[in-house]
Ligand code: ADP
């Protein structure tokens with residue numbers, strides 16, 4: 001019977017670390033023809049590390065001290081990486097005050113009597129703190145798949161910090177498996193287009209870049225007009241996107257907020273389990289009809 005098939009699928013899923021919150025979710029998962037993924041912490045390991053520091057003004061220690069002061073007030077994965085790098089080099093810094101996150105753009109704080117920003121190069125452009133020389137350096141770093149954070153004060157760039165966050169080991173195979181099931185795959189990221197293209201290229205998937213948190217929601221709303229869309233994500237920022245997709249799936253290591261707003265979860269924290277979830281849902285629906 002239908003309830004028995006659903007119950008059996010739910011328990012089979014649970015044994016394999018695939019949490020599906022009920023029959024309607026299984027039905028939508030079976031119809032999924034497009035899976036969208038958050039980048040940081042979902043397609044990538046989520047532990048970025050600093051690879052390069054480029055100085056525009058002062059020296060490397062000064063750039064890192066300013067950046068660390070601001071990042072001390074942020075919980076973003078990039079913040080942790082900048083702090084770890086500064087500490088590993090023995091750079092001493094003054095923790096900033098009144099830190100404020102600017103969603104999808106970066107963070108600002110008061111350091112040494114002035115407001116200092118650490119954020120996307122696009123944000124630095126908008127704030128009039130970019131130079132032609134820095135721009136060409138940033139483009140080269142981004143083409144290597146690195147994420148770049150600009151460190152700047154009102155109208156003046158201090159330097160740029162490049163970070164690399166490696167794709168998860170199973171990410172490329174996961175995209176191939178979904179493709180074999182006839183399912184399209186797309187990365188949605190707040191990162192810039194060059195970095196996104198480099199990483200999406202390695203994983204052979206589509207991408208949309210430079211999306212602010214609200215843009216991710218609009219993108220999914222647009223995509224659900226033509227497709228049955230599964231969204232896989234892990235961060236607090238992803239909760240609205242998870243709720244907007246036909247099926248929102250949280251990575252098991254994600255935040256409680258993401259887990260609550262999701263229709264399902266990958267408890268083993270493996271992006272490769274997405275294909276398994278679609279397969280289980282399809283097999284279940286085939287049994288019912
Ligand atoms: P993603 O969609 O990849 O998770 P986010 O929306 O979290 O990206 O961030 C988008 C961009 O904003 C980052 O690539 C980075 O350039 C910038 N950014 C956001 N928060 C920070 C921060 N705390 N420190 C430095 N840069 C940040």
Ligand code: MG
Nearest residue numbers: 038040235237
């Ligand atoms: Mg994020």
